[in-house]
Amino acid sequence: MTVSSINYIQQLKKNHISAGSNYTVGLKSDGTVVAVGRNQHGQTEVSNWTNIVEVSTGTYHTTGLKSDGTVEATGNDDYGQLGVSHWSDIVGISSNFYHTVGLKSDGTVEAVGRDDYGQLGVSRWSDIVQVSNGYIHTVGLKSDGSVVAVGNDRNHQLRVSEWSDIVQVSAGYYHTVGLKSDGSVVAVGRNEYGQLEVSEWSDIVQISAGNHYTVGLKSDGTVVAVGENEFGQLDVSEWTDIVQVSAGLSHTVGLKSDGSIVAEGRDHYGQSKVSEWTDIVQASVGTYHTVGLKSDGSIAAEGRDDYGQLGVNNWSDIVEVSTGSYHTTGLKNDGTVEAVGYNNYGQLDVGEWTDIVQVSAGVFHTVGLKSNGRVIAEGYDYYKQLGVSDWTNIHQISAGDHHTVGLKKDGTVRAVGWASSGRLEVSEWTDIVQVSAGGSHTVGLKKDGRVVAVGQDDYGPLEVNDWTDIVQVSAGSSHTVGLKSDGRVVAVGRNDYGQLEVSEWTDIVQVSTGRTLTVGVKRDGNILIAGMDAYKQVEGVLLWEDMKTFSSQPDQPTNIIVTSSDGQVQISWNASSDTESYTIKRSEVSGGPYITLASDVTSTSYIDTNVTNGTTYYYVISAVN
Numbered sequence: 001m002t003v004s005s006i007n008y009i010q011q012l013k014k015n016h017i018s019a020g021s022n023y024t025v026g027l028k029s030d031g032t033v034v035a036v037g038r039n040q041h042g043q044t045e046v047s048n049w050t051n052i053v054e055v056s057t058g059t060y061h062t063t064g065l066k067s068d069g070t071v072e073a074t075g076n077d078d079y080g081q082l083g084v085s086h087w088s089d090i091v092g093i094s095s096n097f098y099h100t101v102g103l104k105s106d107g108t109v110e111a112v113g114r115d116d117y118g119q120l121g122v123s124r125w126s127d128i129v130q131v132s133n134g135y136i137h138t139v140g141l142k143s144d145g146s147v148v149a150v151g152n153d154r155n156h157q158l159r160v161s162e163w164s165d166i167v168q169v170s171a172g173y174y175h176t177v178g179l180k181s182d183g184s185v186v187a188v189g190r191n192e193y194g195q196l197e198v199s200e201w202s203d204i205v206q207i208s209a210g211n212h213y214t215v216g217l218k219s220d221g222t223v224v225a226v227g228e229n230e231f232g233q234l235d236v237s238e239w240t241d242i243v244q245v246s247a248g249l250s251h252t253v254g255l256k257s258d259g260s261i262v263a264e265g266r267d268h269y270g271q272s273k274v275s276e277w278t279d280i281v282q283a284s285v286g287t288y289h290t291v292g293l294k295s296d297g298s299i300a301a302e303g304r305d306d307y308g309q310l311g312v313n314n315w316s317d318i319v320e321v322s323t324g325s326y327h328t329t330g331l332k333n334d335g336t337v338e339a340v341g342y343n344n345y346g347q348l349d350v351g352e353w354t355d356i357v358q359v360s361a362g363v364f365h366t367v368g369l370k371s372n373g374r375v376i377a378e379g380y381d382y383y384k385q386l387g388v389s390d391w392t393n394i395h396q397i398s399a400g401d402h403h404t405v406g407l408k409k410d411g412t413v414r415a416v417g418w419a420s421s422g423r424l425e426v427s428e429w430t431d432i433v434q435v436s437a438g439g440s441h442t443v444g445l446k447k448d449g450r451v452v453a454v455g456q457d458d459y460g461p462l463e464v465n466d467w468t469d470i471v472q473v474s475a476g477s478s479h480t481v482g483l484k485s486d487g488r489v490v491a492v493g494r495n496d497y498g499q500l501e502v503s504e505w506t507d508i509v510q511v512s513t514g515r516t517l518t519v520g521v522k523r524d525g526n527i528l529i530a531g532m533d534a535y536k537q538v539e540g541v542l543l544w545e546d547m548k549t550f551s552s553q554p555d556q557p558t559n560i561i562v563t564s565s566d567g568q569v570q571i572s573w574n575a576s577s578d579t580e581s582y583t584i585k586r587s588e589v590s591g592g593p594y595i596t597l598a599s600d601v602t603s604t605s606y607i608d609t610n611v612t613n614g615t616t617y618y619y620v621i622s623a624v625n
Contacts, residue, residue, distance in 0.1 A: 019210075019248030020057030024263070027055045031306060033064055043075030053306040058095040059249070065093045067307055069344065071102060081113030091344060096133045096171065103131045105344050109140060119151030134171030134209070141169045147178060157189030172209030172247075179207045181458070185216060195227030205496065210247030217245045219496030223254060235264045283521050285476075285514030286323035287363075292527065293321045295583065295624055297599075299330060309341030319585075319596040323514075324361035324399075331359045333596055337368060347379030357595050362399030362437070369397045375406055385417030395588050400437030400475070407435045409588075409615075413444060423455035438475030439515070445473045451482060461493030476513030483511045489520060499531030557582065557604075557621045569617060572605040576623040584608075585620040599624075 018025045023037025023044055031051045035044035041060040049072050054065040061075030061082060069089045073082040079098045087110055092103035099113025099120060107127045111120040117136045125148060130141040137151030137158060145165045149158040155174040163186060168179040175189030175196060183203045187196040193212045201224060206217040213227025213234060221241045225234040231250045239262060242254045253263045282293040289303030289310060299312040299321060307326045315338050320331040327341030327348060335355045339348040345364045353376060358369040365379030365386060373393045377386040383402045391414055396407040403417030403424060411431045415424040423442050426435075429452060434445040441455030441462060449469045453462040461480040464473075467490060472483040479493030479500060487507045491500040497516040505528055510521040517531035557573035564570075571584070582601040586608065597608060611617060 017244060017246050017253050018055050018057040018062075019246040019251055019253045019263075020062065021059040021249035022251070023057065024248070024251075024253055025055045025057050025062055027052055027064075027306070031067065035062065041076035045074050046072075054093055056093045056095040056100075057248070058100070059097045061095060061100070063093050063095040063100055065090055065102075067342075069105070071100075073100065079114035083112040084110075089344075092131060094131045094133050094171075097135045097173075099133055099138070101131045101133045101138055103128055107143070111138065117152035121150040130169060132169050132171040132209075134176065135173045137171060137176070139169045139171045139176050141166055141178075145181070149176065155190035159188045168207060170207045170209040170214075172214065173211045175209060175212075175214070177207050177209045177214050179204055179216075183219065185214075187214065193228040197226045203496070206245060208245050208247040208252075210252065211249045213247060215245045215247045215252055217242055217254075225252065232264050282321060282510055283512045283519045283527060284321045284323040284328075284361075285512045285517050285519050286328070286361075287325040287515045289323060289328070290514070290517070290519060291321045291323050291328050292521075293318055293330075295525070295622060297333065301328065307342035311340040312338075320359060322359050322361040322366075322399075324366065325363040327361060327366070329359045329361045329366055331356055333599075335371070337366075339366065345380035349378045358397055360397045360399040360404075360437075362404065363401045365399060365404070367397050367399045367404050369394055369406075373409070377404065383418035387416040388414075396434060398435050398437040398475075400442065401439045401477070403437055403442070405435045405437045405442055407432055407444075411447065415442060421456035425454045434473060436473050436475040436480075438480065438513070439477035441475055441478075441480070443473045443475045443480050445470055445482075449485070451480075453480060459494035463492045472511060474511045474513040474518075476518070477515040479513060479518070481511045481513050481518050483508055483520075487523070489518075491518060497531045501530040502528075557623055560619075560621060562619065564611075566613065567609060567611065569608045569611055569619075570605065571608070571619060571621065573621055575604050579623040581624050582606075583622045583624060585622070587618045587620075588615065 025035045027033055033046040033049045033052050033055055035046050043060050043062045049064050051067045052064040053067050056063050064072040071084040071087050071090055073084050081098055081100045087102050089105045090102040091105045094101045102110040109122040109125045109128055111122050119136050119138045125140050127143045128140040129143050132139045139149045141147055147160040147163045147166050147169055149160050157174055157176045163178050165181045166178040167181050170177045177187045179185055185198040185201045185204050187198050195212055195214045201216050203219045204216040205219050208215045215225045217223055223236040223239045223242050225236050233250050233252045239254050241256045246253045284291050292300040297317045299315045301310040301312050309326050309328045315330050317333040318330040319333050322329050330338040337350040337353045337356055337359055339350050347364055347366045353368050355371045356368045357371050360367045367377045369375055375388040375391045375394050377388050385402055385404045391406050393409045394406040395409045398405045406414040413426040413429045413432055413435055415426050421440050423440055429444050431447040432444040433447050436443045443453045445451055451464040451467045451470050453464050459478045461478055467482050469485045470482040471485050474481045481491045483489055489502040489505045489508050491502050499516055499518045505520050507523045508520040509523050512519045520528040557576050559574040561572050583599045584597045584606050586597050
């Protein structure tokens with residue numbers, strides 16, 4: 001079957017695609033949904049849906065997860081598979097064939113629809129992090145990497161009890177597929193078309209089980225497929241730059257990194273988006289979005305916006321930003337905090353925080369450092385990552401995926417949360433001046449410019465022993481980046497999307513890491529990036545040599561002189577050309593985070609009286625035009 005062009009849905013964004021039985025559904029970044037294909041049961045009637053964050057397709061029905069945790073459904077309801085109106089607190093959905101499954105925020109599971117083989121028998125499941133349903137069976141992935149399954153086992157598709165280290169599951173018609181943490185794939189069930197022949201696959205980052213075939217997305221953006229190929233649904237060998245795949249009844253859909261969509265069997269459409277950022281002084285990378293703090297205290301943001309995590313246009317007087325998986329936080333000059341995005345665990349409940357000097361956002365939690373050295377936290381606490389209430393004398397914090405790290409003023413480190421892989425083993429660290437918590441590892445910068453690291457090392461993010469002259473570190477999901485004193489950058493760890501390709505960067509003043517991205521802020525306020533931009537979280541802020549330059553920046557202050565005396569620090573500098581005022585920032589850690597002491601300073605000197613004798617301070621003087 002040839003690929004045809006679907007011109008009338010060119011506006012489809014890249015947030016989510018799902019291939020059903022002869023129809024395809026796409027989720028737009030504004031929370032609306034588009035659909036094309038067969039509609040004999042009304043399964044494509046989704047035009048009125050709003051605030052959708054995930055879509056899933058069955059044989060003849062479609063479901064949409066809303067941002068408030070409720071679920072929409074349309075299409076065939078012969079078995080009650082649309083009976084989801086009473087569901088709440090849902091964080092994931094799966095619709096396949098004639099039943100619908102919903103994952104709740106507490107790790108339990110709901111299910112409605114056809115139940116002739118016990119495929120709805122999920123009421124006792126717990127600690128589930130992902131669900132997938134096949135024709136007459138249902139599969140659940142547990143937080144420990146094991147898998148549970150219920151329903152019909154006539155083809156042994158439930159034989160998953162011995163699986164371990166699984167990070168994603170996908171259920172087909174009569175087969176079940178599991179993706180392991182090392183990128184290999186396992187499969188059980190019916191194999192008459194060879195849909196289980198996945199044992200030689202490697203470097204897989206996502207799987208999708210179709211009717212009688214299996215599709216795998218490789219880390220290099222190519223796609224592999226095995227099984228039934230009657231309609232050419234396996235003809236994906238020439239696909240490149242793919243970031244998501246979805247296998248339907250007899251067609252396969254792939255989402256490309258440039259925002260376009262390819263399909264074998266039906267749909268081929270795409271779109272792009274471009275914007276420009278300038279005058280950036282700090283950047284923070286989320287899972288699929290990037291936020292930039294401008295010198296005037298306003299915010300720029302790009303990327304995935306399905307939970308409103310880009311809703312920062314009205315923010316002002318911001319001095320620091322930090323991004324979680326699907327939420328964004330901003331520290332204001334007055335010590336209060338702004339937050340937008342996903343709030344399923346209360347990670348946005350920071351409206352009453354005061355006297356905050358630093359914020360850090362984890363996957364589903366937010367941490368704030370108070371001016372008195374105490375720490376507060378909101379959000380997901382399953383792994384006790386919010387257990388910071390007894391911390392004292394903290395002067396820097398970092399929130400990882402499911403753990404929280406605090407640097408004490410004496411150079412020692414505290415850590416709470418998920419202890420798997422040794423990421424909390426920091427009790428013997430000394431002389432630390434900055435910490436960064438990643439996905440499953442923790443990194444510490446020592447006073448002498450060397451770096452220490454603990455935690456999971458599957459991809460080598462802990463290989464930092466030979467680093468020297470480092471002034472800032474940033475831990476990503478599975479990679480680590482270090483900023484050197486000369487403005488160059490080093491990186492180790494996972495590199496499947498090129499997130500380590502930073503060796504040619506120069507004149508960098510701050511680095512930030514996400515799941516598959518590395519961002520560097522240059523001294524002139526422009527941005528460099530390396531890695532995958534699946535949701536265009538940095539497209540438009542990217543500055544390469546062959547792209548247009550941004551507006552000119554004022555000359556930076558020169559001849560900066562700092563003198564200290566009892567209880568105060570005096571700073572003076574030479575005036576810069578094309579400058580209207582200066583901003584003075586201070587940190588107790590080399591490389592930040594910095595707090596703003598004063599802005600709109602028109603003189604060429606400043607006296608800081610809010611200091612403690614014997615403490616080392618780092619100052620930044622910025623010219624503003």
